[in-house]
Amino acid sequence: MFRLNAEYILLVILTLIMALLPVVGIGWYTLHVLFLFFVYLALANMWNLLAGYSGLVSLGQPAFMGIAGYTLAMLLWFFDTPLYIAIPAACAAATAFAAVLSIPLFRMRGFYFSIGTLLLNEICRVWFNWWRPIPVPGAPVGGGAGFGIRSGLSPISIYYLALAVGIASIILMRFILGSKLGAGLMAIRDNERAAATCGIDIFRCKLYSFLIATFFTGLAACVFYLFQGHIEPTGAFSISWLNVMLMAVIIGGISTEEGPIVGSAIVVLLSQLLPRYAEYSPLILGVLLTLIITFTPPGIIGMMRKTRLYNAMLKYLSKPIT
Amino acid sequence: MPGEPLLKLESVSIYYGNFCAVKNVSLSVYEGEIVSLIGANGAGKTTVMNAIMGLVHPAKGSIIFEGKRIDKLDTSQIVSLGVSLVPEGRRIFSTLTVYENLMAGAYTPRARAQREQMLKRVYDLFPILQERSKQLAGTLSGGEQQMLAIGRALMSNPKLLLLDEISLGLSPIVTLKLYDAIRRINSEGTTILLVEQNVRQSLKISSRAYILKSGEIVLSGYSKDLKDEEEIKSAYFGV
Amino acid sequence: MNLFSPIITGIFLGGLYAVIGLGLSLVFGVMKLVNLAHGAFVVFGSYLGLALLIAFGLDPILALILIVPTAFILGYCIQKFLVNRAYQLGTEPALLITYGISIILANLYQQIFSPYFKSLVTDYSVKGLSIGPYSVPLIYVLDFIVCFIAMLLLHWLLNKTYIGLSIRCAVQDPVAAKLMGISIEHVYALTLGISLSFASLAGVFLGLTFPFNPVSSFTYLFIAFGVVVIGGLGSMTGTFIGGIVLGLSQTLAAYFLGIGLQTFVGFIVIFIMLAIRPQGIFGVKE
Numbered sequence: 001m002f003r004l005n006a007e008y009i010l011l012v013i014l015t016l017i018m019a020l021l022p023v024v025g026i027g028w029y030t031l032h033v034l035f036l037f038f039v040y041l042a043l044a045n046m047w048n049l050l051a052g053y054s055g056l057v058s059l060g061q062p063a064f065m066g067i068a069g070y071t072l073a074m075l076l077w078f079f080d081t082p083l084y085i086a087i088p089a090a091c092a093a094a095t096a097f098a099a100v101l102s103i104p105l106f107r108m109r110g111f112y113f114s115i116g117t118l119l120l121n122e123i124c125r126v127w128f129n130w131w132r133p134i135p136v137p138g139a140p141v142g143g144g145a146g147f148g149i150r151s152g153l154s155p156i157s158i159y160y161l162a163l164a165v166g167i168a169s170i171i172l173m174r175f176i177l178g179s180k181l182g183a184g185l186m187a188i189r190d191n192e193r194a195a196a197t198c199g200i201d202i203f204r205c206k207l208y209s210f211l212i213a214t215f216f217t218g219l220a221a222c223v224f225y226l227f228q229g230h231i232e233p234t235g236a237f238s239i240s241w242l243n244v245m246l247m248a249v250i251i252g253g254i255s256t257e258e259g260p261i262v263g264s265a266i267v268v269l270l271s272q273l274l275p276r277y278a279e280y281s282p283l284i285l286g287v288l289l290t291l292i293i294t295f296t297p298p299g300i301i302g303m304m305r306k307t308r309l310y311n312a313m314l315k316y317l318s319k320p321i322t
Numbered sequence: 323m324p325g326e327p328l329l330k331l332e333s334v335s336i337y338y339g340n341f342c343a344v345k346n347v348s349l350s351v352y353e354g355e356i357v358s359l360i361g362a363n364g365a366g367k368t369t370v371m372n373a374i375m376g377l378v379h380p381a382k383g384s385i386i387f388e389g390k391r392i393d394k395l396d397t398s399q400i401v402s403l404g405v406s407l408v409p410e411g412r413r414i415f416s417t418l419t420v421y422e423n424l425m426a427g428a429y430t431p432r433a434r435a436q437r438e439q440m441l442k443r444v445y446d447l448f449p450i451l452q453e454r455s456k457q458l459a460g461t462l463s464g465g466e467q468q469m470l471a472i473g474r475a476l477m478s479n480p481k482l483l484l485l486d487e488i489s490l491g492l493s494p495i496v497t498l499k500l501y502d503a504i505r506r507i508n509s510e511g512t513t514i515l516l517v518e519q520n521v522r523q524s525l526k527i528s529s530r531a532y533i534l535k536s537g538e539i540v541l542s543g544y545s546k547d548l549k550d551e552e553e554i555k556s557a558y559f560g561v
Numbered sequence: 562m563n564l565f566s567p568i569i570t571g572i573f574l575g576g577l578y579a580v581i582g583l584g585l586s587l588v589f590g591v592m593k594l595v596n597l598a599h600g601a602f603v604v605f606g607s608y609l610g611l612a613l614l615i616a617f618g619l620d621p622i623l624a625l626i627l628i629v630p631t632a633f634i635l636g637y638c639i640q641k642f643l644v645n646r647a648y649q650l651g652t653e654p655a656l657l658i659t660y661g662i663s664i665i666l667a668n669l670y671q672q673i674f675s676p677y678f679k680s681l682v683t684d685y686s687v688k689g690l691s692i693g694p695y696s697v698p699l700i701y702v703l704d705f706i707v708c709f710i711a712m713l714l715l716h717w718l719l720n721k722t723y724i725g726l727s728i729r730c731a732v733q734d735p736v737a738a739k740l741m742g743i744s745i746e747h748v749y750a751l752t753l754g755i756s757l758s759f760a761s762l763a764g765v766f767l768g769l770t771f772p773f774n775p776v777s778s779f780t781y782l783f784i785a786f787g788v789v790v791i792g793g794l795g796s797m798t799g800t801f802i803g804g805i806v807l808g809l810s811q812t813l814a815a816y817f818l819g820i821g822l823q824t825f826v827g828f829i830v831i832f833i834m835l836a837i838r839p840q841g842i843f844g845v846k847e
Contacts, residue, residue: 108835110652115835119831120832122824123829126822126824127825130825246660250657279672283664283665283668283669286661286664290658293647293657
């Protein structure tokens with residue numbers, strides 16, 4: 001049931017500000033950083049749903065992103081499909097891919113699941129490196145060269161798409177956590193066996209969360225590739241995508257709603273705002289990740305939740321307004 | 323008793339979460355003694371043993387061995403100081419050979435230096451272990467496994483040997499044999515603290531005893547005086 | 562057309578793969594932890610060999626005298642100061658921390674050695690050896706010999722030394738091991754140290770056999786994992802056979818389907834094994 005509170009008002013205000021930024025003529029560079037932030041935010045939220053709430057430490061999300069990106073590229077390249085069909089179709093393709101793979105993947109437990117999913121990235125990368133669908137005369141297409149993605153969208157409209165996807169991922173998380181599925185996931189996380197005896201279908205809960213996360217991850221990927229205008233296997237299935245999700249969630253605070261927001265901001269700032277040190281940013285993020293897991297496993301939000309000020313703020317924000 | 327005790331527990335309390343398993347327990351063991359700690363199932367005997375070994379750490383109180391506080395130390399450090407436990411349920415390494423089990427017992431540097439001597443002593447005490455030295459420990463009978471567990475604990479040449487329920491599940495004849503061995507270990511200079519449910523047996527072998535009930539010591543004294551005490555019965559049956 | 566060449570190279574290559582898998586299998590067997598940094602540790606050996614070759618002209622095989630102890634100390638410290646702490650929190654933090662370590666190492670390699678492919682080139686790494694009418698690269702034969710040396714060494718270490726005894730005790734019953742005076746943290750640190758030593762040994766021979774770059778970290782993680790998954794955990798024979806199966810599947814795939822799909826087939830084999838029999842062909846279900 002929906003209750004209006006200060007949190008939603010804050011979200012609406014911030015969204016409006018973000019939406020107005022291009023209108024007031026903010027610099028391209030800032031806009032680009034914000035664009036990445038929203039893409040990362042959607043990716044991080046979905047990874048948090050998997051690893052933080054569903055006990056699925058999937059390391060294979062880049063594979064699903066790549067499948068979505070490639071589907072989008074194919075539809076635009078070969079069939080000139082309109083975007084409003086191509087984007088949902090691309091996400092659906094990634095989700096279908098995930099659904100089929102869930103049969104073998106869900107047989108793997110714990111570590112095996114993580115390794116199996118991590119392997120997917122490599123399998124896809126090698127396959128798409130080799131795969132040349134239809135030879136196009138005069139253009140190096142497919143294989144390692146990849147495909148161009150011509151959407152005809154202006155950068156500002158792509159920014160709005162990213163904004164929509166980022167904000168939608170926040171709302172989606174709130175919705176899922178408040179739903180029956182969320183309750184089931186939480187029960188499973190606390191005690192899998194007890195949840196099973198209460199009649200919660202563990203397999204189905206995890207599968208739904210896996211598919212929802214894949215669909216949204218695919219959506220974020222589509223937005224990113226529309227912006228990039230090009231897709232090739234090494235970048236598409238690169239584990240640097242995984243690093244983004246993992247670091248945003250863990251640095252921000254795993255299994256918290258606000259963690260990915262803070263974490264995505266930090267990842268974007270570290271990777272974009274320090275251009276002089278850009279080549280070191282993965283290194284810095286890797287060190288940060290390792291230190292956080294070792295010394296403050298609940299992440300930044302987990303630390304802040306121990307302070308009284310932060311809790312008072314949360315309480316104020318979530319008080320229903322009548 | 324003259325002089326300082328070898329082992330001294332001073333008002334030790336141990337909690338598992340909110341549950342208080344051992345409440346305010348004080349006891350002393352002097353050099354050369356056999357002391358028994360008697361109590362029913364769940365009275366906290368094993369917890370006391372685990373606390374001495376550093377497997378659990380007491381919330382309150384102190385544990386002193388040879389005048390040194392050991393309640394904050396790691397198990398491996400406590401073993402190096404010369405305390406050794408034969409744990410409840412034996413916990414021998416069943417996929418290792420008998421010989422390897424004994425060698426594992428002599429892991430600490432101090433023990434490693436004199437392991438040949440100790441091995442001879444253990445084989446002397448339990449000749450069956452020498453016969454079976456190349457066999458996997460899991461293939462031994464229950465009594466032999468208990469002998470192996472005791473032999474393994476002896477390999478570190480401990481000053482204080484802790485025995486937790488060694489007669490559990492064994493036939494009376496085997497139990498008698500084990501108790502004979504314990505007397506011999508003691509007469510060769512090792513101090514022994516033993517935990518038992520079997521009251522008669524343990525009072526017979528020990529010089530002093532402590533009776534534990536629901537985590538508290540309800541009675542203590544010389545074993546010969548305790549034999550007829552009603553308190554022991556009440557500690558068991560709650561009369 | 563004949564299959565002699567792909568089969569013989571596949572078997573020799575499999576020997577090298579088995580060495581890559583040994584360390585991963587050891588760590589999993591002892592700590593029930595998949596070390597996602599294992600591939601990065603393998604490549605650590607390759608890069609350290611490269612650095613010593615460039616800086617002092619030191620022969621990579623001779624340099625093992627320096628590389629293996631360095632790797633051991635590095636592994637010991639990583640386990641002692643990082644992984645042990647995360648391990649106390651649960652298996653997922655431990656898994657993620659090894660991932661973090663692999664990212665750090667891969668990026669360090671990239672900063673120091675560039676993202677391009679490098680090789681350890683010596684005069685013996687390019688020689689061929691004739692077997693009857695066929696010629697096999699000499700280094701492949703060396704790889705196979707190293708595989709046997711490594712397996713014998715690990716067998717000796719686990720079964721004939723106090724370190725091995727303490728590891729086996731800790732695997733079987735950590736509490737009883739503690740009661741023997743064995744420090745579990747120390748055993749875990751030793752285990753990762755040993756694992757890293759074998760990884761770096763594999764890395765040196767890998768560098769002599771194939772070109773490598775920072776991304777190879779992940780390729781060799783999968784190969785190591787494939788070896789372990791196919792062969793089953795805790796069985797050295799299994800690891801050896803796992804290596805051979807993976808080596809053969811790659812060379813035969815290259816022979817029948819072309820170089821482009823060589824690794825693809827290997828990965829698919831691993832993936833299928835994970836799904837149908839994660840305990841391995843020779844493993845025992847836990």
